[in-house]
Amino acid sequence: MPEVPAAEDSLRHWLAWLGIQLAAHCDAPEQEARWLLEEILDSGTELWSHPQAPLGETRRSHLLALLARRMSGEPLPYCLGHWSFMDLDLRVDPHVLIPRPDTETLVRWALAHLPEKGSVLDLGTGSGAIILALAQARPDLDYWAVDRCEDALAVARHNGAVLGLSVHWCAGDWCQALPAGQRFSLVLSNPPYLATDDPHLAELDAEPISALVAGETGLESYQAILAGLPAHLEPQTRIAFEHGHEQGPALRQLLRAHGWEGVETHRDLAGRERVSSAVWSTLYA
Ligand SMILES: C[S@@+](CC[C@H](N)C(=O)[O-])C[C@H]1O[C@@H](n2cnc3c(N)ncnc32)[C@H](O)[C@@H]1O
Structure with missing residues (x-):
């Protein structure tokens, strides 16, 4: 698992970070980053309505677990369920x-x-x-x-x-x-x-x-x-x-x-x- 960003916990920041991590693992890293992040958010609109909101500890663990599965080669639909x-x-x-x-x-x-x-x-x-x-x-x-x-x-x-x-x-x-x-x-x-x-x-x-x-x-x-x-x-x-x-x-x-x-x-x-x-x-x- 890559090193996680320490300085900033905003959704916007995590979205950009996820895209970078996924770039070497799939053809559409920005799209997949958005799907993975939206999956663990409380509502489908939070990412664009509150991009500065913090991800928080619980959601961060969930997100990193999903990312690890995706980076190990599991197809995105199985990761999302x-x-x-x-x-x-x-x-x-x-x-x-x-x-x-x-x-x-x-x-x-x-x-x-x-x-x-x-x-x-x-x-x-x-x-x-x-x-x-x-x-x-x-x-x-x-x-x-x-x-x-x-x-x-x-x-x-x-x-x-x-x-x-x-x-x-x-x-x-x-x-x-x-x-x-x-x-x-x-x-x-x-x-x-x-x-x-x-x-x-x-x-x-x-x-x-x-x-x-x-x-x-x-x-x-x-x-x-x-x-x-x-x-x-x-x-x-x-x-x-x-x-x-x-x-x-x-x-x-x-x-x-x-x-x-x-x-x-x-x-x-x-x-x-x-x-x-x-x-x-x-x-x-
Ligand atoms: C190509 S998948 C299609 C799944 C779904 N219809 C779709 O289009 O996404 C083929 C399905 O046929 C089922 N299958 C394979 N052999 C079968 C058999 N002898 N009798 C009944 N179902 C079978 C598999 O378990 C699998 O779910």
């Missing part, structure tokens, strides 16, 4: 994937394709980011979410309760976690999609490997989900998967091979293929 996704502030911890801006592509597609009535399913819910963003926008629908990791599901349940949103949370392996006979009008999933030897895994070592790695090819989660879904589909169920930006062709092929029609791929804000969607063919229903 919460992160924002769409308009939601969600609890996150190392049992759940940190919700990514990429996933907003999937949610935006889903918002445009919510059914008038019926049930919506999120497979591999993690923090609950996808299903809660939809439930927030359209609380009148029936929402379901599955995760194999009980600790992740506890985080999702907490987020749903804090937001006052109703979701049927199911623990287990993909569609096996669902009650027999339960059918869905819309199915969404951002499952693990990295291959075991993906070079990106080295930068993602703070996040749960079970949320990231699908298997040898990276397509195993999609295959397992598509194989288990037919008993839970209606004649015109829509589906959308988030996927790696190089997996579009494989996903389109997989969806068609499992009897889905109207297969399309949608690009993220960076212009990369990110989400593939389709409609369940009545021939297979």
Whole structure:
């Protein structure tokens, strides 16, 4: 831990000091300094309304503990214990994937394709980011979410309760976690999609490997989900998967091979293929 400033205890001074400490550890040190400091203040406005106020002993220990975690390489959202996704502030911890801006592509597609009535399913819910963003926008629908990791599901349940949103949370392996006979009008999933030897895994070592790695090819989660879904589909169920930006062709092929029609791929804000969607063919229903 670097030496702490002795002379001045003002919030403004601590903000500048934090930025200097973080410069070698992250890409946006000033922004992160502000988030860390705001996290331990009594109100979100104190930093700009009373920049000369003293930090004080208790808050200083709390701040230094957070800074030590961040400087040891822990991702900022885990240090803060919460992160924002769409308009939601969600609890996150190392049992759940940190919700990514990429996933907003999937949610935006889903918002445009919510059914008038019926049930919506999120497979591999993690923090609950996808299903809660939809439930927030359209609380009148029936929402379901599955995760194999009980600790992740506890985080999702907490987020749903804090937001006052109703979701049927199911623990287990993909569609096996669902009650027999339960059918869905819309199915969404951002499952693990990295291959075991993906070079990106080295930068993602703070996040749960079970949320990231699908298997040898990276397509195993999609295959397992598509194989288990037919008993839970209606004649015109829509589906959308988030996927790696190089997996579009494989996903389109997989969806068609499992009897889905109207297969399309949608690009993220960076212009990369990110989400593939389709409609369940009545021939297979
Ligand atoms: C990539 S994370 C997505 C989390 C969240 N939906 C999001 O977009 O931020 C994938 C999630 O799938 C869950 N998962 C992995 N294998 C599973 C399986 N066989 N059955 C159910 N859930 C699974 C993981 O625990 C993890 O929470």
